[in-house]
Amino acid sequence: MSTISEKIFSRAAGTEEVKANEFVIANVDYAMAHDGTSILAVRSFREMEIKNVWNPDRIVIPFDHLTPANTDTTAALQHDTREWIKQQNIKNFFDVGEGICHQLLPEKGFTLPGKLVVGADSHTCTYGAFGAFGTGVGATDMSEIFASGKLWFRVPESIKITVRGKLPRHVFAKDLTLKIIGTLGVAGATYKAAEFYGDTIEDLTISGRMTLCNMAIEMGAKAGIVPPDKKTFDYLEGRSVEEYEPLYADEDASYTKQYNFYADELEPQIACPHNVDNVHNISDIPATRIDQAFIGTCTNGRLEDLEAAASILGGEKVAVRTIVVPASREVLLEAVRKGVIETLLEAGVTVGPPGCGPCLGGHMGVIGKDEVCISTANRNFKGRMGTGGSIYLASPATAAASAITGEITNPADI
Ligand SMILES: CC(C)[C@H](C(=O)O)[C@@H](O)C(=O)O
Ligand code: SF4
Numbered sequence: 193m194s195t196i197s198e199k200i201f202s203r204a205a206g207t208e209e210v211k212a213n214e215f216v217i218a219n220v221d222y223a224m225a226h227d228g229t230s231i232l233a234v235r236s237f238r239e240m241e242i243k244n245v246w247n248p249d250r251i252v253i254p255f256d257h258l259t260p261a262n263t264d265t266t267a268a269l270q271h272d273t274r275e276w277i278k279q280q281n282i283k284n285f286f287d288v289g290e291g292i293c294h295q296l297l298p299e300k301g302f303t304l305p306g307k308l309v310v311g312a313d314s315h316t317c318t319y320g321a322f323g324a325f326g327t328g329v330g331a332t333d334m335s336e337i338f339a340s341g342k343l344w345f346r347v348p349e350s351i352k353i354t355v356r357g358k359l360p361r362h363v364f365a366k367d368l369t370l371k372i373i374g375t376l377g378v379a380g381a382t383y384k385a386a387e388f389y390g391d392t393i394e395d396l397t398i399s400g401r402m403t404l405c406n407m408a409i410e411m412g413a414k415a416g417i418v419p420p421d422k423k424t425f426d427y428l429e430g431r432s433v434e435e436y437e438p439l440y441a442d443e444d445a446s447y448t449k450q451y452n453f454y455a456d457e458l459e460p461q462i463a464c465p466h467n468v469d470n471v472h473n474i475s476d477i478p479a480t481r482i483d484q485a486f487i488g489t490c491t492n493g494r495l496e497d498l499e500a501a502a503s504i505l506g507g508e509k510v511a512v513r514t515i516v517v518p519a520s521r522e523v524l525l526e527a528v529r530k531g532v533i534e535t536l537l538e539a540g541v542t543v544g545p546p547g548c549g550p551c552l553g554g555h556m557g558v559i560g561k562d563e564v565c566i567s568t569a570n571r572n573f574k575g576r577m578g579t580g581g582s583i584y585l586a587s588p589a590t591a592a593a594s595a596i597t598g599e600i601t602n603p604a605d606i
Contacts, residue, residue: 193446195350196417197385199439200325204308212349212446220250221307223337226293227255229312231269232331234276237338245280246341252302253277254286254293256547262555291520291546294318294406294490298398299522301431305420305438310337315490315570317408321401322428323420323438325385328409348385348414352447355392357455362603364500365400366492366568366587368392369407370461372453374471382412384448387441392455393418398427399496406491407570410468460602463585466574474590474602483563485514485595486577487588488544489551492568493519495526497588502532504592504603505539511598514541515557517549541595553577566594 194202194209202209205216225233230253237245245251253273261267277285286296294315297303305323310316312334319326329343337343353372359365373380386408388401396404401418408416418424420438428436460474487493487501498518516536518524524546527533533543550557551569553576559565561580568591572583586594589603596606 193442193444195385195441195445195447196323196387196419196439197325197348197350197415200306200308201345201347203306203439210347212347214347215344216347217342217344218308220310220337220341220343222250222252222297222302222309223334224252224254224293224297224309224311224313224316225331225334226253226257226313227259227270227273228257229331229334230273233312233334233338234273236332236335240335240339242339245282245338248280248282249284250341251282251338252284252297253282254290254296255288256292257552258554259288259547260545289521289545289547291523292490292493292548295493295519295523298322298402299431299520301428301433304428304432304434304436305424306436310343314409315406317413317416318402318406318490320405320408320415320417321398322424323417325415325417327415348383349448350385350387350445351381352450353386353388353453354390354450355388355453355455356390357392358395359392359455359458362589363458363460364587364589365396365403367458367461368453368455369404370463370471370585371458373407373411373469374461374463376411376451378411378467378469380411381408383414385415385417386413388416388418394421397496398423399494402494403491410570460587460590462590462600463572465572465582465584468570468572468585474600477600480584480600481564481598482512482566482594482600484512484557484559484565485510485591486550486557486565486567486569487591488515488517488519488549489569490519491570492588493517493523495523497568498523498527498532498536499530501588501592502535504589504606505541505596506535508539508596508606510540510595512595514595515544515550516541517544517556518546520546550577566591566600
């Protein structure tokens with residue numbers, strides 16, 4: 193009678209049947225740090241005066257947050273980290289332009305069902321879309337993993353979220369995700385593992401499941417997990433770096449809470465400033481002008497997202513500056529091959545290099561103090577994209593529709 197998380201931790205800790213709330217020391221299957229956090233993890237690793245990392249092949253480092261470097265300070269720090277990566281013989285290093293960590297680890301086959309993947313980034317929970325236990329830690333914890341390959345955990349309790357029905361036209365995984373977070377609240381799943389079930393979840397594409405699991409942390413969850421199925425195995429075919437064994441919850445697994453959602457009547461959702469759980473039906477939002485639209489990030493920067501935007505923007509012109517940042521080189525290449533980028537460029541969109549782009553306000557689309565941005569990202573905290581400004585979170589289709597009119601707009605109205 194175990195949940196998926198209990199099973200993964202039993203395997204990773206090499207103990208029989210660990211239960212929620214037990215403390216374990218787990219072997220980490222893959223460890224990830226990006227340019228922002230590897231710098232700090234390396235600093236603390238050096239302070240430990242340990243010579244070599246535990247296993248260079250199990251460490252993955254994408255440079256995505258401030259790439260290409262925005263200042264000479266950033267450039268110098270990145271240079272130092274690159275040197276350390278070379279010296280440690282870490283081959284899984286993805287430099288400028290390869291893409292966002294949470295897109296690259298799945299594409300490169302590191303996020304496998306039943307595995308424990310820990311990242312020095314809060315949205316590491318994205319990997320639950322593949323039936324892995326993916327979770328974020330701070331840079332100091334990451335340096336411990338670099339050194340030993342292990343980390344202690346309190347095995348989380350689990351909640352069960354079941355979604356039934358068919359998402360209407362113009363309503364996407366992002367809208368469902370916002371609905372769930374709006375209902376549970378930013379602390380509604382604190383330190384819980386959220387397992388997702390139901391025909392709506394089964395119908396979601398891999399990309400949609402990644403959007404859903406990506407935002408699990410926004411309701412406080414330690415992980416968000418979709419049980420792996422044929423779609424998962426098909427995606428991983430030809431990508432997975434090693435064998436894996438999918439793990440599923442037992443029928444009588446114990447959940448501290450169960451929630452039910454219905455997709456049939458859902459309309460596009462908007463998370464209004466300045467909290468991710470300030471979620472409303474788009475029809476309840478008063479006329480709101482925008483200055484910028486941003487489509488990208490580890491939440492919504494995949495091919496399917498760019499296609500959804502292009503299907504709205506095709507033959508139209510944007511009324512406000514509109515920035516599209518593909519989540520990875522693979523996404524960008526596919527979007528070029530399929531003519532999606534051409535459609536976006538013709539509509540007046542600015543396309544940036546794969547990476548986080550302006551998501552956390554570092555560069556390439558920071559907003560002014562009184563400006564309003566509609567964004568497909570996962571956070572709308574005050575100051576997230578600049579010292580001031582307001583951020584409305586939405587799906588790529590809603591962001592694209594709003595870019596055309598210059599105010600928050602339901603894609604059904606275009
Ligand atoms: C910079 C990094 C530590 C941070 C995170 O952990 O999430 C960033 O990716 C974010 O989205 O705010
Ligand atoms: S795209 Fe945004 S949310 Fe995702 S890892 Fe980068 S900064 Fe964080």
